[in-house]
Amino acid sequence: MNHIIELQRVWKRYDTGGEVVEALKDVDFHADPGEFVAVMGPSGSGKSTMLNVLGLLDTPTEGTVYLDGQDVTDLSDREMTVHRKRFIGFIFQSFHLIPTLSALENVEMPTLFGDDPTARDRATHLLERVGLGERLDHRPDQLSGGQKQRVAIARALINEPRILLADEPTGNLDRKTGRSVLDLFDEIRREDDVAVIAVTHDPQLGDYADRTVELIDGRIQ
Amino acid sequence: MSVLDDLFRRVPALLMARRNLSRNRIRSGLAVLGIIIGVLAIASLGMFGTTLRTGASQQLGDIGNEISVSPNFQEGIEELTERDVDEIRRAVTDGAVVPVRSESRLVSRGDRQTVTTVYGMENPGALYEAEQGRIPDRLRQGALVGSGTAGLLDVEPGNTISVDGRTYRVAAVLAEQGGISLVSPNNAVIVPVEDVNGTGYSQVVVSADSGQAANESAVAIREALNEREQRVSVFELQSITAGINEFFGILNAFLIGIGSISLVVAGVSILNVMLMSTIERRQEIGVLRAVGVQRGDVIRMILAEAGLLGVAGGVIGAILAVGAGVALNAFVLNDPLATFQAANLLYIVLAVGFGVGTSVLSGLYPAWKAANERPVEALRK
Numbered sequence: 001m002n003h004i005i006e007l008q009r010v011w012k013r014y015d016t017g018g019e020v021v022e023a024l025k026d027v028d029f030h031a032d033p034g035e036f037v038a039v040m041g042p043s044g045s046g047k048s049t050m051l052n053v054l055g056l057l058d059t060p061t062e063g064t065v066y067l068d069g070q071d072v073t074d075l076s077d078r079e080m081t082v083h084r085k086r087f088i089g090f091i092f093q094s095f096h097l098i099p100t101l102s103a104l105e106n107v108e109m110p111t112l113f114g115d116d117p118t119a120r121d122r123a124t125h126l127l128e129r130v131g132l133g134e135r136l137d138h139r140p141d142q143l144s145g146g147q148k149q150r151v152a153i154a155r156a157l158i159n160e161p162r163i164l165l166a167d168e169p170t171g172n173l174d175r176k177t178g179r180s181v182l183d184l185f186d187e188i189r190r191e192d193d194v195a196v197i198a199v200t201h202d203p204q205l206g207d208y209a210d211r212t213v214e215l216i217d218g219r220i221q
Numbered sequence: 222m223s224v225l226d227d228l229f230r231r232v233p234a235l236l237m238a239r240r241n242l243s244r245n246r247i248r249s250g251l252a253v254l255g256i257i258i259g260v261l262a263i264a265s266l267g268m269f270g271t272t273l274r275t276g277a278s279q280q281l282g283d284i285g286n287e288i289s290v291s292p293n294f295q296e297g298i299e300e301l302t303e304r305d306v307d308e309i310r311r312a313v314t315d316g317a318v319v320p321v322r323s324e325s326r327l328v329s330r331g332d333r334q335t336v337t338t339v340y341g342m343e344n345p346g347a348l349y350e351a352e353q354g355r356i357p358d359r360l361r362q363g364a365l366v367g368s369g370t371a372g373l374l375d376v377e378p379g380n381t382i383s384v385d386g387r388t389y390r391v392a393a394v395l396a397e398q399g400g401i402s403l404v405s406p407n408n409a410v411i412v413p414v415e416d417v418n419g420t421g422y423s424q425v426v427v428s429a430d431s432g433q434a435a436n437e438s439a440v441a442i443r444e445a446l447n448e449r450e451q452r453v454s455v456f457e458l459q460s461i462t463a464g465i466n467e468f469f470g471i472l473n474a475f476l477i478g479i480g481s482i483s484l485v486v487a488g489v490s491i492l493n494v495m496l497m498s499t500i501e502r503r504q505e506i507g508v509l510r511a512v513g514v515q516r517g518d519v520i521r522m523i524l525a526e527a528g529l530l531g532v533a534g535g536v537i538g539a540i541l542a543v544g545a546g547v548a549l550n551a552f553v554l555n556d557p558l559a560t561f562q563a564a565n566l567l568y569i570v571l572a573v574g575f576g577v578g579t580s581v582l583s584g585l586y587p588a589w590k591a592a593n594e595r596p597v598e599a600l601r602k
Contacts, residue, residue: 052597055511057511057595057596057597057600058595058597077516078515078516081510081513081514081515081516082513082515084511084512084513085512085513085514086513089512090508090511090512092508092600096504096505096507096508096600098240098505098508098509099244100240100241100243100244101240109509109512109514110512110513110514112233112236112237112514113233113234113514113515113518155512156512159513
C-alpha cells in the first residue's frame, strides 16, 4: 500500500449532554503522495472533524488511521505531536500566524523548540519560494491576506511534510489571491510529492484537485 | 549575533515569552510593578531591620566585652577582698581586671562645687580613654575627671580640684561614653584607689578583648569564687546584647513577613495576568500544538513569561531597595556604605529569589491549563 494517509471505517461520535452526535459515519478515505484531494460539503457535514482526525489532532471513536502505513490510531499525545511535526503541515482559513513574530520567525516557529541549525536557511528559502523574499522581517499585521497565507504555507512546509492539510485555505481571500494560493499548492504537490488535502466550500478549488470527495452528514457520498 | 540573540536561539521559550510580554506592555508593566513593590518591601524592610540593629549596637558600644563582679549581698558579703581580686585575676586569662571602690563626695574647684561619685581605681586606663591630657598606667596621684563633671566645674588637665578637702591635680578629662557602661565615668571623678576609704572593693570590672572572652571569664570567675559559697554575683552585659539581638531578629522576621504579603499579592496579580493572556492566546497556542510543539514546551514558554516578569521585577526592585537602603543608612547612621554588608545582601537575594519564585509559581496553573487544552478545541472558531 502506498497511501500516505488512510482512514478505515472511521466513526466519530460526540456526546453533547445526553445527545450523541455522529460527526463521521463509517468513513473510508485515503490520499497518495503528490495527490490533491478536495473534500467538499455543506457546513456541519463533518469536514473539519475529518481534517482533525487526518491531522492527528483528534482520535476517532471507532476505526483505524494509517499514516505512511503505520497504525497511528491510539498514539499518546506526545507521539501524535511528534508525528504531526514530522509528517503534516497545517494551513488554516484565518492563517493563525503569531502576531508578535516576523514572517521569518513564523515560518521557523515549528522548529523553534528543538535543535535545528538549518531551520533559518530553510525558512528564508521557503519565503523566497512563495514570493516573500523581500518581506522576511515584516510582522503579520504588515502583510496582506494573500501574503499571510503564503507565510502560513511556508510555515507548513518547513519540516518537509508528506501531507498538507488545508482548512478553507481560500476562505478569507479574494478570488484572484485564492487562485494564486491554489497555484502554489499545485506547484508544491508536484515538486515536493506532497499530498494536499483541502477542505472547502470554494468551487474553484475543484478545478485544481485530482479528486473531489463529497461529505454529507458525516458520510462520504 | 548578539548575546541576547544567541540566548533566544538556545532557549526559544525565552524568545516567545519576551515577544508575548511586549504584546501588552501596560499589562506586563503593571504585573512587574507588583513584583517590584513586593521585592522592594521585603528587601528594604529587611535592610531597615539591619540598620536598626546596627544603630542599637552602636549605642550599646562594646559593653558585651565587659563583665562586672560584685559582692553577693544576699549572702551577707559586703565587699570584695584582695584575695577575691587575686582569684579573679587568676581566673581571667584574657582581659584587664579593674577593682573599683566608690563613694559619694563633695568635689570643688574654686567657688564651684558638686556632690559626685568618686571611684578609686588603680588602672582606669583599661576602661577609659582621655579626651584631654593622658591617663597614667597606674593612678598613684592626681585625678581623672569625667566629661560631665569637667563641664560642671570647668576644669581641664593641669587644674587642681579638691575632693573632700584633699587636693588633686587633674591628669586628664575623660572622653564622654555614649553607650551603656558598667561604671559610667561621665559624671564621676576617679582618684587613686588608696584614697577612697575602706579595705575591700565594691565591684571588679573585667574588660575582655571580645564578647566570647568576656563570657569565658565570667564562667571561670563563677567557678573560682562561687565553688563553696555564693560569694559574688557576676553580671554580663552580653546577656543584654544577646537579648537585644534576639529582639531585632524577631522584629526583622516580622518586617519581612509584612513585605512577603505584598509579594503574595503581586503573585496573584501575575496569576491573573498570565491566565488572561493565555486565554486570549488560546488559538495561537492551539496552532503551536498543531504544528508540533510539545506540551512541555508550551509550559516552558509560559513559565518563561512568568519568570521574566519576576526577574524584571526582582532586578528593578533590588536596585530600588539598594537605593532606599543607602538613603536610610545615610539618614539614620550617617554612613550610606553601611548598606553594603552581608546581612543586607542576603535580604536582597532572598527578596529577588522570593519574587522570581512567586512569579514562576503563579505561572504554573496558567501554563498547565494552556498546555492541556486540546488543540482541536483551541482552534475551533
